[in-house]
Amino acid sequence: MKYLANVVSLELMAEKCTGCGRCVEVCPHGVFVLEDRRAAITDRDRCMECGACALNCAFGALQVNAGVGCAQAIIHSMIYGGEPTCDCSGPAQGPRSCC
Amino acid sequence: MRYTVRPGLYAVGLPTERSDVLVTANYKLSFDMVRRELKGLNVWLLVLDTKGINVWCAAGKKTFGTAELVCRIGSSGLAGRVTHRCIIVPQLGAPGIDAAAVQRETGFRVLYGPVEAKDIAAYIRMGYRKTDAMRTVHFRFRDRLVLTPMEVRPALRYYGYFALVVLVFFGVAPEGILFKQALQGAGPLLICGLAAVFAGAVLTPAALPVLPFRAFSLKGMVAGLLTMALVQWGTPLLHGVQGAMTGAVWLLCPAASSWFGLQFTGSTTYTNMSGVQRELQIGIRLYIGAVVVAALLIGIAKAQL
Numbered sequence A: 001m002k003y004l005a006n007v008v009s010l011e012l013m014a015e016k017c018t019g020c021g022r023c024v025e026v027c028p029h030g031v032f033v034l035e036d037r038r039a040a041i042t043d044r045d046r047c048m049e050c051g052a053c054a055l056n057c058a059f060g061a062l063q064v065n066a067g068v069g070c071a072q073a074i075i076h077s078m079i080y081g082g083e084p085t086c087d088c089s090g091p092a093q094g095p096r097s098c099c
Numbered sequence B: 001m002r003y004t005v006r007p008g009l010y011a012v013g014l015p016t017e018r019s020d021v022l023v024t025a026n027y028k029l030s031f032d033m034v035r036r037e038l039k040g041l042n043v044w045l046l047v048l049d050t051k052g053i054n055v056w057c058a059a060g061k062k063t064f065g066t067a068e069l070v071c072r073i074g075s076s077g078l079a080g081r082v083t084h085r086c087i088i089v090p091q092l093g094a095p096g097i098d099a100a101a102v103q104r105e106t107g108f109r110v111l112y113g114p115v116e117a118k119d120i121a122a123y124i125r126m127g128y129r130k131t132d133a134m135r136t137v138h139f140r141f142r143d144r145l146v147l148t149p150m151e152v153r154p155a156l157r158y159y160g161y162f163a164l165v166v167l168v169f170f171g172v173a174p175e176g177i178l179f180k181q182a183l184q185g186a187g188p189l190l191i192c193g194l195a196a197v198f199a200g201a202v203l204t205p206a207a208l209p210v211l212p213f214r215a216f217s218l219k220g221m222v223a224g225l226l227t228m229a230l231v232q233w234g235t236p237l238l239h240g241v242q243g244a245m246t247g248a249v250w251l252l253c254p255a256a257s258s259w260f261g262l263q264f265t266g267s268t269t270y271t272n273m274s275g276v277q278r279e280l281q282i283g284i285r286l287y288i289g290a291v292v293v294a295a296l297l298i299g300i301a302k303a304q305l
Helices: A022-026 A051-058 A071-080 B028-037 B055-061 B064-076 B101-107 B117-125 B141-145 B148-171 B179-208 B217-232 B244-269 B271-305
Strands: A032-035 A036-039 B006-013 B020-023 B043-048 B086-089 B107-111
Touching: A022 A032, A022 A051, A032 B107, A032 B141, A071 B141, A071 B244, B020 B028, B020 B055, B028 B043, B028 B117, B043 B064, B055 B271, B064 B101, B086 B117, B101 B107, B141 B179, B148 B179, B148 B244, B179 B244, B217 B244, B217 B271, B244 B271
Parallel strands: B020 B043, B020 B086, B086 B107
Antiparallel strands: A032 A036, B006 B043
């Protein structure tokens, strides 16, 4: 199953890629492959914009407007402002220290 | 019922200083599933405090995140328990974890394991390598079906408000509230409302891959039209309904089903924010338009009673 065509915000800056393969390792939809020791996007329509690749790319070669593909969250953020988040299960706590 | 596990370092079997270290969330169901799948292995299990939320959702919120992982590695004394410097984080935790930052701050190298706990043993056996299947998220019929109650519940709440409004609208007369008139007038709307709940919250998730179009609003609309056709021509429920009311039910049911279908984007594993925003930009105007036109038709239908 694929979602809408040509909407995904994923960008790969191939010149910064070192071919480490992190993006291939983290992508849950097989969007990336390694070709000639560089990452390449196979099918960008499969990207769900989770942001795992961009966060884990140590070389800044990936950019994506990460967020949740959830109508309720997006409507909530349209009405009340802020980023769309998965707050169905209670308010976001945000990163905090355990120590 | 509490669904949380105390965060910290747990031993599965009899791990040694050379045993693998796996990371998970403190949602009890995740923790129990991981433990069950690790039976027979000797490993360390580092449980992060995600407030009882599963790995993937918590990673989206960054509670399964770099800061928590770095802190937990420190507070659990992991570095003193094992001699190697490697941890296996579930792949679906990756949206919350910056692997390079974790290594910089703790010295531990992050390996992203398989998506599902059932593949952990095979992943370790294969020398920390994943097959394509192990790194891909699926969305099978079974996965979708178990989610339908979570779609039906909020849809029924909308339905309750809707039923109340139309019953009152048709019941109100100069003589007071007439129950017979309320049921007679609102009957077709109550039926089409239930059809919309079924079409949008049950049929759309269950039949997702076979419904045409990629947009969830369109899938929901098709499901609503099919269900409406079944109610109209396959049952006697709408016999005798005509004129403006026919127009109202045929407009409302697909529109509401489309709306409920769009809500299912929040439960899927493959929709993205840009796409849902696009659907909403176009959809909201159409939904408002449909409600306005349907309200006019319902008004006309009452005048015709």
